[in-house]
Amino acid sequence: MDLDALGACLMTPACVVTQTTSGLIVGMLLFLVAAGVTLIFGVLKIVNFAHGTFYMLGGYVAYTALGITDSYALAVLSGTLAMALFGVLFERVLISRVYGSNVLMQLLVCYAVVLIFDDVVKLVWGPEFHAMGMPPAFQVPPLFIAGGVVPPFYAVLIGIAAMIAIVLGLGLSMTRLGKTVRAAAINPQMVSALGVNTTALFAIVFAVGGGLAGLAGALAAPVRSLSPGMGFSILIESFIVTVIGGMGSIGGALVAALVIGMVRGFGTIGFPQFTDGLIYIVMIIILLLRPQGLFGRPT
Amino acid sequence: MKARSAWRDALFAAIALIIVLAIPLVHRSPAFEDFIIRLSAMALFATSLNLLVGNTGMVSFGHGMFYGFGAYAFALTMQLTALPLPVAAVLAVLATTLAALCVGAICVRLSTDYFAFITLAFQMLLFSVIISWQSLTGGDQGLRGGLPRREFFGFELASQLHLYQFCAVVAVLGLLALRHITMSPFGQTLRMIRDNENRASFLGVVLWRARLSAFTIAGGFAGLGGVLAALFVSGAYPELADWPNSGQAIFAVMLGGINSFLGPVLGAGILLALNDVVNRFTEYYGLVLGLVILAFALGLRRGVLDFLKVAFPGRAK
Numbered sequence: 001m002d003l004d005a006l007g008a009c010l011m012t013p014a015c016v017v018t019q020t021t022s023g024l025i026v027g028m029l030l031f032l033v034a035a036g037v038t039l040i041f042g043v044l045k046i047v048n049f050a051h052g053t054f055y056m057l058g059g060y061v062a063y064t065a066l067g068i069t070d071s072y073a074l075a076v077l078s079g080t081l082a083m084a085l086f087g088v089l090f091e092r093v094l095i096s097r098v099y100g101s102n103v104l105m106q107l108l109v110c111y112a113v114v115l116i117f118d119d120v121v122k123l124v125w126g127p128e129f130h131a132m133g134m135p136p137a138f139q140v141p142p143l144f145i146a147g148g149v150v151p152p153f154y155a156v157l158i159g160i161a162a163m164i165a166i167v168l169g170l171g172l173s174m175t176r177l178g179k180t181v182r183a184a185a186i187n188p189q190m191v192s193a194l195g196v197n198t199t200a201l202f203a204i205v206f207a208v209g210g211g212l213a214g215l216a217g218a219l220a221a222p223v224r225s226l227s228p229g230m231g232f233s234i235l236i237e238s239f240i241v242t243v244i245g246g247m248g249s250i251g252g253a254l255v256a257a258l259v260i261g262m263v264r265g266f267g268t269i270g271f272p273q274f275t276d277g278l279i280y281i282v283m284i285i286i287l288l289l290r291p292q293g294l295f296g297r298p299t
Numbered sequence: 300m301k302a303r304s305a306w307r308d309a310l311f312a313a314i315a316l317i318i319v320l321a322i323p324l325v326h327r328s329p330a331f332e333d334f335i336i337r338l339s340a341m342a343l344f345a346t347s348l349n350l351l352v353g354n355t356g357m358v359s360f361g362h363g364m365f366y367g368f369g370a371y372a373f374a375l376t377m378q379l380t381a382l383p384l385p386v387a388a389v390l391a392v393l394a395t396t397l398a399a400l401c402v403g404a405i406c407v408r409l410s411t412d413y414f415a416f417i418t419l420a421f422q423m424l425l426f427s428v429i430i431s432w433q434s435l436t437g438g439d440q441g442l443r444g445g446l447p448r449r450e451f452f453g454f455e456l457a458s459q460l461h462l463y464q465f466c467a468v469v470a471v472l473g474l475l476a477l478r479h480i481t482m483s484p485f486g487q488t489l490r491m492i493r494d495n496e497n498r499a500s501f502l503g504v505v506l507w508r509a510r511l512s513a514f515t516i517a518g519g520f521a522g523l524g525g526v527l528a529a530l531f532v533s534g535a536y537p538e539l540a541d542w543p544n545s546g547q548a549i550f551a552v553m554l555g556g557i558n559s560f561l562g563p564v565l566g567a568g569i570l571l572a573l574n575d576v577v578n579r580f581t582e583y584y585g586l587v588l589g590l591v592i593l594a595f596a597l598g599l600r601r602g603v604l605d606f607l608k609v610a611f612p613g614r615a616k
Contacts, residue, residue, distance in 0.1 A: 047412065097597055103358055103411070108553050108596045111546060116589035123583065236423070236542070243416045277427030280420045284405070287417050291409050 006270030017148025019265040025154055025223065027261020028161030032216035033234055034241035034253040035168060036209030042185045042248030043205045046095060047103070049110035051238065052231025053117045054210045058083045058217025059226050060125055063132050072135035072222075079218030080211045087210020088203045095206070096199075114231065121228040132221040157219050164212065165254050172250060181205060185248060240283050246296025255294060308478050316471045323460055332463045334575065338568055339470030340527035345551035345563035346477050347520035352549075353557035354481060355513045356493030358411060361418030362548055364402070364425045365518040367540020369395040369525025371429065371436060374535040377446045384451050392522045399518020400511070407510040422542055429537050441536035446529070456530060466527050473523050478560055480516060489513050554595055556602025565603060 009015040033055050040048045062079035066072060090113065098106045138153040172178035184191045184201055192198040216234075224230070241260055245252025263282055267275040286294065323332060344366050351357040373391035376382060382390070406417050429436045437443060448457045456462045480486055488509055491499045500506055529535050538544065547570060548563075555566025577587045599606045 094593070094597070101600065102557075103415075104352065104549060104553050104557070105596055105600070108550065108592055111550075112589040112592035112596065114589075115585035115592070119583040119586035119589070123586075236419075239416060240420065243413060247412060273431040274427060277424055277431065280424040280427065283420045284417060284424070287409065287413060287420075288405065291413060293413070 002272065003270055006266065009266070009269045012147075014147030014149075015269075017145050017150065019269060020262070021148065021150050021154055021158075021265075023261040023263075023265025024158050024258070025261070026264045027258040028158050029216050029220050030234070030237055030241050030260060031254050031257035032161055032164060032212045032219070034238040034245070034257055035165075035250055036212040037238050038242045038245065038248055038250060038253045039181075040205055040209045041242065043181055043188075044095075044099070044202055046099075046106055047110075047239075048095075048209070049107055049235065050090065050113040050117075051209070051213055052233075052235030053114050054083045054087060054213035054231075055217040055220075055234050056121065056226075056228070056231035057086065057117060058214030059132075059221040059230065060121060060130075060217075061214070062218035062221050063125075063130060063226055066132065066135075072137065076215065076218040079221075080215040083214025083217070084207040084211035086214075087206040087208075090210070091203050091206035096202070114235075118228045118231075125226075125228075127228060130226040132226065134222050138222075153222060157223070160215075160219065164215070165250075168212075168250055177204075237279070240279060244283055244286050244293055246293030248297075249293070249295040252293060252295030304482060305479065308475060308482070312471050312475045312478075316467060319467045319471075320464060323463060327460075329459060330575075332459055334571060336463055336466045336527070336531050338564075338571055339466040340524045340531060341547070341551060341567040341571060342564040343470055343473045343477075343524035343527065344521050345548045345555070345567045346474060346560075347517040347524065348548045349552045349557055349560075349563045350477060350481065350489070350513055350517045350520075352552055353562070354486060354493060355489040355510060356411075357407070357510060357514065358415045359418040359514075359517075360415045360542070360545055360549075361420070361422030362517070362521055363542060363545035364418075364422035364540055365395050365399055365521035366525040366528065366544060366548075367422075367429070367535070367537075368398050368425065369522025370529035370535040370539045371442065371525075372522070373526040374442045374446060374529045375435070377449075378442065378444065384449050384454075384456065388523075388526045391526050392519055395522025395525070396515055396519035399522075400515045403511045403514035403518070407507050407514055419542060419545070422540065422545060426537060426540050426542070429540055436535075436537075439537055441538075442534045445533045462530060466530070469523065469527060473520060474564065477520055481560055485509075485512070550592065552602070554592075554602055556605035556608075559602070559604035559608065562602050562604040569603070 009019060033051060036054070037048055037051050040046055040051075058079040061082045062075040065078040066075035069075065069078075094109050094113065095106070098109050134151075134153060138151070138156070140152055143150045143152060143155065170178075172182060180191065180196055180201060181204075184196070184198060188198055191201075237260060241253055241256040244259065245254070245256035259282065260279055263278055264275060267278045271278055290296075319335065344362070347365075348359065348362045351359050351362070369391050372394045373387055376387040376390055377384070380387070402418070402421050406414055406421070409417055430439050432438075446456075448455065454461045454465060456465060488499065488504055491502075492504065492506060492509060496506055499509075525539065528539055532539075551566035551570050552563045553566065554569050555564065556562030573588060573591060574584070577584050581587065595602075601609070
């Protein structure tokens with residue numbers, strides 16, 4: 001524990017900017033993953049334990065696509081679309097068979113997918129770490145804000161994630177599809193009785209969730225290294241975000257992801273050995289004060 | 300339940316124990332003995348989890364914390380004090396039970412999904428503490444240096460045969476105790492809560508108290524499993540408290556069957572055997588295990604013993 005360092009950091013604008021930026025990066029990537037988890041849970045009441053796998057595969061697909069096309073934009077696009085497709089297949093082939101069965105049965109199916117694809121990644125891309133490298137367009141001098149260093153790629157990443165948050169929020173509240181999804185979250189039988197093809201709707205929800213995770217993986221690839229099993233750690237954190245925000249609430253996921261991001265950003269200064277522990281403590285405290293999460297509906 | 304069924308269980312346990320203890324007298328196989336030692340730890344761990352999952356309907360994702368806690372409590376007591384092994388084991392189980400009581404007091408009032416995640420958070424908190432409290436736990440290297448060899452009642456646990464016998468006896472006694480709890484009126488109450496908590500509440504069952512009792516008991520038995528695990532590895536490692544370990548217990552429970560008392564034991568056996576066999580042939584253990592799990596989950600749609608119950612409904616309940 002090093003509270004002096006934390007205090008000193010909070011007093012210097014440069015340190016605050018740097019740590020806030022790194023916190024925002026963590027938070028925004030987490031939000032993209034957790035938004036899918038919370039959306040899928042909200043509509044289908046399925047806790048998708050395979051969501052980290054989408055994130056990992058998104059990163060790897062983008063890595064390969066970059067090698068082929070040499071364009072980072074195309075790489076991100078292909079990672080996103082591939083995972084949207086993967087999400088649909090996953091839902092149709094596997095998850096649709098365990099709707100309504102025991103939670104643990106769903107967990108089992110998801111975890112099987114996690115195990116299988118961790119090894120598939122090892123088979124295809126090898127067990128070693130891969131570094132994607134910063135795309136050439138972003139290999140420019142960093143921005144300086146109040147003396148803090150902000151690489152331009154970080155700014156773009158945060159911007160894209162923020163834009164997704166707005167589009168997702170507006171899409172769910174304003175569009176017809178969004179309203180249908182929200183209605184299905186409350187009463188799927190009624191929505192189905194009113195003539196909506198809920199089978200297609202569920203597949204769309206998985207496509208959106210998978211696509212967001214794939215996007216997060218592709219965006220994270222230049223900043224983090226790729227390795228089999230990288231989905232595991234982000235999965236746990238995105239669950240924490242989902243639970244803190246209230247399961248099923250997109251806004252809650254955004255707030256919670258930012259909270260966790262900031263705890264990570266500044267926790268590394270004050271509690272370098274215990275940053276993970278800090279996050280679990282935050283989660284436990286929030287769940288004790290609000291058992292349904294920050295923005296969850298009380299059951 | 301009736302005294303007769305208690306006697307039948309005890310008889311069954313005695314026969315099983317005699318068979319297991321007799322095997323090394325006929326044929327010594329280090330691999331088999333290793334397997335039984337690991338199975339005894341895993342079986343206690345998984346069966347204690349099933350007291351929550353199958354009987355009470357409480358899905359805990361963090362049960363591994365008590366397995367790890369028991370292992371560390373036992374290994375630390377052995378290394379730091381000169382207490383005899385059985386005393387250290389009892390102390391470790393008591394400490395784990397107390398830890399389960401404290402964690403449970405906070406967790407059991409939460410609804411299903413949140414309960415699952417807060418238990419996971421507690422487990423990860425324990426894991427972080429183990430990793431960062433290097434002076435006590437040795438951090439990510441674990442507690443090395445081995446457990447002091449202390450003989451008791453002529454038992455010398457450095458000998459594999461004695462360890463085998465000790466683990467088999469402890470596991471069978473532990474399972475028998477769990478069986479007794481499952482069949483007791485308290486066990487019936489837990490199943491009533493699982494099936495309809497409102498009705499149980501109307502009948503005067505204090506839900507949180509029954510759930511907390513189940514959680515505490517399950518934690519204590521998981522701690523006993525952890526003690527055996529610590530004996531097997533002769534120390535304690537952070538992996539014992541990490542969350543994939545909770546996952547292993549959940550799979551054992553699901554593979555064997557949540558509605559049969561011996562389901563988790565069978566599941567633990569299947570999982571360990573699969574682990575041993577697959578690792579011999581391929582490094583892609585996850586791929587094979589994943590496909591097997593999928594076959595179980597989508598093919599049988601329930602654990603093996605539960606499947607047999609449904610397939611042959613004529614047999615005893």
